[in-house]
Amino acid sequence: MSAPAAVAAAAIFFWLGMVAAISFLEAPLKFRAPGVTLPIGLGIGRLVFKALNGCEVVLALVVVAALVLGAPSVVVVVAAGVAVVALLAQLVAVRPRLTQRSNAVLAGGPESGKRSRVHFVYLGLELVKVIGLLVAGIAVLAG
Template sequence: MSAAAAVAGAALFLWLGMVAAISFLEAPLKFRAPGVTLPIGLGIGRLVFRALNACEAVLAVVVVTALVLGSPPPVAAVATGLAVVALLAQVLAVRPRLTQRSDAVLAGGAEAEKRSRVHFVYLGLELVKVVGLLVAGIAALAG
């Protein structure tokens, strides 16, 4: 295994672990903790996901650089591309809408009473990203 493949695999699985821990464990559990109100939970969520997305961007650069410097199997490159596109969609298209939604909820306006499906879009993109990262990590280390 080349050094580039090892770096790519390590970064991919680190990225995968971070997404799994934050999105599928921390995010839903924080609202069940005693004393965590909706405003506090939304504030924590904004802070945590902003930090997660920044870490993801750094890891994406590391992975893409390692793949460019190495000779990855095509499936690793395609799956990494899928994960990166999902991240970009989240940061550029979905998170701004989630911020608007949380602002409305915190302000208590009429928008707060309506159900939003934006979180489901974000979650769907998280699932796409998880699959992409898993496949890319396995392919990078196997190839």
């Protein structure tokens, strides 16, 4: 395995692990902890996802750089591209709407009692990203 492929594989699987741990484990569990109110849970979520997304951007840049420097297969490029595009969609289109929504909930506005569909969009993009990362990581290792 070439050095760029090894770096790409490491970054892809590290990124995958972070997304899986935060989005599918920490996020839903925090609201079940004793004493965690909705405002506290939203505050924690904002901090955690801001940090996660920052790490994801760095990892996406590492993956892209490693792929540019290496000779990846089409499968690796497409799968990694899907993950990067899903991340960009989350950051540009979904996160601002989630921030508006959490601001309204924290202010006790009329939306505070309703379930948000924007969270489902974010979750759907997380699933797309996870699949893209999994396929890219396996393809790099198989390559």
